[in-house]
Every structure is written in C-alpha cells, then in structure tokens.
Amino acid sequence: MDDVIEGMPSDEPDQRSDGVGQVPLGPVAIGIDFGGSGIKGAAVDTGTGRLVSERVRIKTPDPSTPEACLAVMVRLVERIEAQLGTSTPLPVGVGVPSVIIDGVSKTAANIDRGWLDYPIAQALADALGRPVVAINDADAAGIAEMRFGAGAERRGTVIVLTLGTGTGSAIFFDGHLLPNAELGHMEIRGRDAEKRSAAAARIRRGLSWKAWAADLDEHLQHIERLFSPRLFIIGGGVSKNADKFLPRLTVRAEVVPATLRNEAGIVGAAIAAVEQAAEAARPSTTAAASEGGARPAPRRRQRAAASAPSGT
Ligand code: BGC
Numbered sequence: 001m002d003d004v005i006e007g008m009p010s011d012e013p014d015q016r017s018d019g020v021g022q023v024p025l026g027p028v029a030i031g032i033d034f035g036g037s038g039i040k041g042a043a044v045d046t047g048t049g050r051l052v053s054e055r056v057r058i059k060t061p062d063p064s065t066p067e068a069c070l071a072v073m074v075r076l077v078e079r080i081e082a083q084l085g086t087s088t089p090l091p092v093g094v095g096v097p098s099v100i101i102d103g104v105s106k107t108a109a110n111i112d113r114g115w116l117d118y119p120i121a122q123a124l125a126d127a128l129g130r131p132v133v134a135i136n137d138a139d140a141a142g143i144a145e146m147r148f149g150a151g152a153e154r155r156g157t158v159i160v161l162t163l164g165t166g167t168g169s170a171i172f173f174d175g176h177l178l179p180n181a182e183l184g185h186m187e188i189r190g191r192d193a194e195k196r197s198a199a200a201a202r203i204r205r206g207l208s209w210k211a212w213a214a215d216l217d218e219h220l221q222h223i224e225r226l227f228s229p230r231l232f233i234i235g236g237g238v239s240k241n242a243d244k245f246l247p248r249l250t251v252r253a254e255v256v257p258a259t260l261r262n263e264a265g266i267v268g269a270a271i272a273a274v275e276q277a278a279e280a281a282r283p284s285t286t287a288a289a290s291e292g293g294a295r296p297a298p299r300r301r302q303r304a305a306a307s308a309p310s311g312t
Helices: 066-084 120-128 137-148 199-204 209-227 237-248 261-281 298-307
Strands: 004-006 028-034 038-045 056-059 092-096 132-136 157-163 167-173 176-178 231-235 254-257
Touching: 028 066, 028 137, 028 261, 038 066, 038 261, 056 066, 066 120, 092 120, 092 137, 092 261, 120 132, 132 137, 132 261, 137 157, 137 167, 137 176, 137 231, 137 261, 157 209, 157 237, 167 209, 199 209, 199 237, 209 237, 231 237, 237 254, 237 261
Parallel strands: 028 092, 092 132, 157 231, 231 254
Antiparallel strands: 004 056, 028 038, 038 056, 157 167, 167 176
C-alpha cells in the first residue's frame, strides 16, 4: 500500500471534487483512468460530473502487466468504497490506453504487451464481483469533456486529443462518439504521430514549447485535412499550459484546452459504466448502439444467462 496517494490534488488544483459530501444528482459510479504514470479513480456523480469521493492515485506498476494493473484497480475500488462507507457495490468503468472491443484490449502501444487481447472487462468484473465496462482512455476523457467540459453543447465534428504518454483521440459528431479512433498512430514523417505530438515527446526530446507546438501543429493539420472538425479540444496534463502552445497553432478549426483536466478520464469512465448498465437493462436495444461505445459487462450477461434456467 506504500505507493497509494490519496486525495490527490497535490499536483494541480482539483476543481471538481467539490461534490464530496453533497447529495448526488445522478447515478454514482466509480471511474478508473489507467495512465502511463498513474492509475487513478474516484466515485463520480454522473449527473453533474463531480467527484463524490477523494481521488485516489496509485503508481502504474512497472512492468504494467494486466495482472499487476488489475490488482491496483481492485485496490482503488476498495479504497474508494471504504471511504464512501457504502455496502452496495457501485458500477465500475475503466479507461484503458488501448483499442477496446467488446471489453477486450486489442493494442498495447505504451503498455505491457500482455494487454494484447486481454479481456479486461471480464477479468475486473470477476475480481470485483460486479459488472465492469471498459473503454479506450481518450474516449472516456472525450465523453466527459463533451458532457461537462469544453465540448458541452457543441455540435458538428469535435475532436478531443489527450496528450500524455501517448496521444489519445476521440471523434464526436453532434455529441456521438466514434469509438477507438487512434489518431495518435497516424503516420507522419514515417512514424507514429504521437512520437512527436504527445506531451511525453516534448520532455523526452528536450524541446521548447515553441518547437513542440510546431510538431503538434503538424499533427493537427493532418487530422484537419481528413476530418475538418469545427473544434479541437486539447486535454492531458499539458492543457494547464495551454498559453504556451495554443497561440502557436495554425489550424483553421477552433482549438481550446480541455476543462476537466486530469479528471476527465475518471468522469468519462464512470459515465460509460452507468450508461452501459442502463443500455443493458433495456431489452430492445443492443449495447453496441450506446453513445459511449462501451460494451456490456460480460459478467452481467453471464450471470443473467446462468440464472435463466433456474427461473430466478
Ligand atoms: C494508444 C491509445 C491511447 C493513447 C493515450 C496511444 O498510444 O494507442 O489507445 O488512447 O495512447 O493514452
């Protein structure tokens, strides 16, 4: 437990945890954001996007094998629920830096290769004994920004980019998500665009903000040529330094910093969990049609199937 940091707001002002102690306005779920340096989680009032528990962060294990990360996620959920004093298991959503199809992680660009074809939703559901929804981490952050942040009420094509260890992307049209857009892996100058546009690339290459902004701009230009978005929302830790690079960008589209900062991934994963549960409860719709692109929790389906013959 020595690597647990609680009530995180040490690294930057925690703007949205003021829901702690307040009566939630919507369903509460736990959101987990699996990042390159930390795995973070909190309970979220999905009606307001506010955190209703402290944010808990545990260092990402190295190597970041699924088993090691899973153990961290279980600890996060236990600590959050202990803090809330709840005996009812809350729905859980997890954002993973990978393409996620039907709860299975399909790529592993910046994480351990054990994540290739790993059934994260099922494994975490088994470990926690409840349904779990897994989605791409940038999709989660995008869902939160479109609901409660810089993209609220914005129509047309909006692209959310998260600049961190890698470059994540989420594409929305009229608020609807096209899941698993991996724009960080577009090829520019013969290599993955994220190798130059991610926040980690600036540090790794020792670049000035100006030099890095030029690389980011080139990535945005390529995206703009393909998708002509009305708006780019730039998230990740760098969004708090937006004044250092946004004025240097030359794309036609409007570009704004994300407003939920490092909580977007947590909030979006929690929203996905709640919406997926609602979707699964509606008999006439399929989970694939859900706005968040989250998939049904396999465990829940299994339980339903298992209980059917006994008539329970
Ligand atoms: C991964 C994406 C992820 C992004 C941000 C990329 O390397 O391929 O799935 O969204 O990093 O974490």
